[in-house]
Amino acid sequence: MPSVSFVSLGCAKNLVDTEVMIAKLGAAGYELAPDAGEADTVVINTCAFIDPAKAESTETILEHAQRKTPGQQLVVAGCLAQRYGEQLQALIPEIDGVVGTGAYASIVELLDDVQAGRKPVRLDFEAEPEHDFLPRLITTPRATAYLKVAEGCDHPCTFCIIPKLRGAFRSRSIESLVAEARALAGAGTKELILIAQDTSMYGRDRGARRGGLAQLLRELHEIDGIEWIRLLYLYPATVDRELIDAMAELPKVCKYMDMPLQHAHPDVLRAMLRPSNGERYLEIIDDFRERVAGITMRSTFIVGFPGETEEHVRYLEEWIGRAELDRVGFFEYSAEEGTPGAELPGKVPARERRRRLVRLREAQRLASERARSRRLGTTVRVLVEEQRTLRASDPFRAALGARTVWFGRSQGEAPGVDGGIYFAGETEPGAFVDVTLDGHGPFDFFGHLTVAELTNVG
Numbered sequence: 001m002p003s004v005s006f007v008s009l010g011c012a013k014n015l016v017d018t019e020v021m022i023a024k025l026g027a028a029g030y031e032l033a034p035d036a037g038e039a040d041t042v043v044i045n046t047c048a049f050i051d052p053a054k055a056e057s058t059e060t061i062l063e064h065a066q067r068k069t070p071g072q073q074l075v076v077a078g079c080l081a082q083r084y085g086e087q088l089q090a091l092i093p094e095i096d097g098v099v100g101t102g103a104y105a106s107i108v109e110l111l112d113d114v115q116a117g118r119k120p121v122r123l124d125f126e127a128e129p130e131h132d133f134l135p136r137l138i139t140t141p142r143a144t145a146y147l148k149v150a151e152g153c154d155h156p157c158t159f160c161i162i163p164k165l166r167g168a169f170r171s172r173s174i175e176s177l178v179a180e181a182r183a184l185a186g187a188g189t190k191e192l193i194l195i196a197q198d199t200s201m202y203g204r205d206r207g208a209r210r211g212g213l214a215q216l217l218r219e220l221h222e223i224d225g226i227e228w229i230r231l232l233y234l235y236p237a238t239v240d241r242e243l244i245d246a247m248a249e250l251p252k253v254c255k256y257m258d259m260p261l262q263h264a265h266p267d268v269l270r271a272m273l274r275p276s277n278g279e280r281y282l283e284i285i286d287d288f289r290e291r292v293a294g295i296t297m298r299s300t301f302i303v304g305f306p307g308e309t310e311e312h313v314r315y316l317e318e319w320i321g322r323a324e325l326d327r328v329g330f331f332e333y334s335a336e337e338g339t340p341g342a343e344l345p346g347k348v349p350a351r352e353r354r355r356r357l358v359r360l361r362e363a364q365r366l367a368s369e370r371a372r373s374r375r376l377g378t379t380v381r382v383l384v385e386e387q388r389t390l391r392a393s394d395p396f397r398a399a400l401g402a403r404t405v406w407f408g409r410s411q412g413e414a415p416g417v418d419g420g421i422y423f424a425g426e427t428e429p430g431a432f433v434d435v436t437l438d439g440h441g442p443f444d445f446f447g448h449l450t451v452a453e454l455t456n457v458g
Helices: 012-027 051-067 078-091 104-115 162-166 174-186 212-221 241-249 266-272 278-291 310-323 350-375 395-400 451-456
Strands: 003-008 041-046 073-077 097-099 144-148 191-195 228-231 256-258 296-303 327-332 379-389 404-409 421-424 432-440 445-449
Touching (some): 003 012, 012 078, 012 144, 041 051, 191 212, 228 256, 278 310, 395 445, 421 432
Parallel strands (some): 073 097, 191 228
Antiparallel strands (some): 432 445
C-alpha cells in the first residue's frame, strides 16, 4: 500500500484543502504516514499570502527536497504552487508534481502522473465540486471542524494577492454545505467554524442580494449535534442586517465577530481600495453590540501601507481607543509582487513601520485590558480542548491551586488566535462546562467550574 505524508502551512482554508486531499488519497488506497521520511510521497500545502509565509513555504520545500529519499516523490500544493509552480519545479528539480489551489481535488490523478514520471503541473481553477469536500479527515481537535463555504475573492484590495491565487469568489450550495455539516456532526463535531475569504459575501454570486449567509446559518442551526457555529472573516461592505439578526436570534451562532478592517483612516482605505471609513466602521461595531448581547469582537490592521502618514497613524490610534475591540492583530505591510500596492509611492521605511506597530499594539493592549476586565465575574460556557501542565512560574498555577489544569474556549475565543480559558476540576475533552471567569493575563483567562458542573461531571 503506497503511503503519503502531508505538511500543511498557512490558514484554515488551506487546512481544509489538506484534509480533503488526505481523505481522497485514503479512499484511493493510500496510507497516511506521520513521518515524512517513511512516506512514498510527501505533499507540502503552501501559503504565499505575505513574504514571511512565502519564506516559510520555500524553506519547508527546500528542507524536504534535501531530505528526499531514493524513490520518494515530492509534491507542492497550495498558494505558492499556484503563484510560482512552474518556476519552483524548474529551480528545485526534486519537485515531482505541482497542484494549485483550484485543482487539489484531482490529487489522486496527479499522484498517478507523478508515479508515471510525468512531473505534472496543474494550475487551472476547476469548478468547485459541490460534494467534493466529502469525505474529509479532520485534523483539528475532535469537537471542532472548519467548514469552507466559498472559494476565491472578488475584492480589489491593492495589498492582496489572494484573487490571483484563489480565483473569483465562488459560493458552495447550501445543500452541499448542509450535507458536509451533517457528516461532521455525525463524526463528533460540536463547533462548526465557517470560513471563506469573505464569509459575509456568501450566496451573492448565486443570486442572493442580501441575507445569503443568514439563510445558511438558519439551515445549519437545525443540524443535531452542532452546538456552536462560529463565523470568521466578515467584510464590512457585505455585512447586512439579516446576518446581524441571525447572530442575535440563533442560540447556536457564536456571539463573536471577526472582521478584518485593515485601517480606519479614509485616505489609507481609499489607497487600499477598501470600503467606507472609520466612522462607518464604528457604526457597524455599535450595531453588532446593540443587537448581539455579550458579543466579542476581533479585527486585523495593516501598518505602514504606502502613503500612510503620522496623521493617519494618530487617527488609527485614537480610533482603536474608541472602538475598544476585544482583540486585534497587527501586521507590517508587505509589498506583494503583482499587486497594485507594490507600485504605490510613499513607501514607509521598515524601522518606521516597526515603531508604528509597537505604538498601535500598545493602544490596543489598553483597549483589550478594558474589554477583558469587563468579562470578569461572568459565567461562560466553555468547550474543553485538552489538559495542560503549568510551569511553577505560571501565575495561573497559583491562582488555580493546581499544576495540571484544563484548557478550553468560550464563544469569545476562536482557535489558534485568541487564547482561551484555564480551570481546574473534573471533565474531559469535547465536553461543555460552565466556568466563572476570575482573572486574566495578556491573552488568557482563568476561572472555576460552577458547583453544578462539579456535581454533574462523571
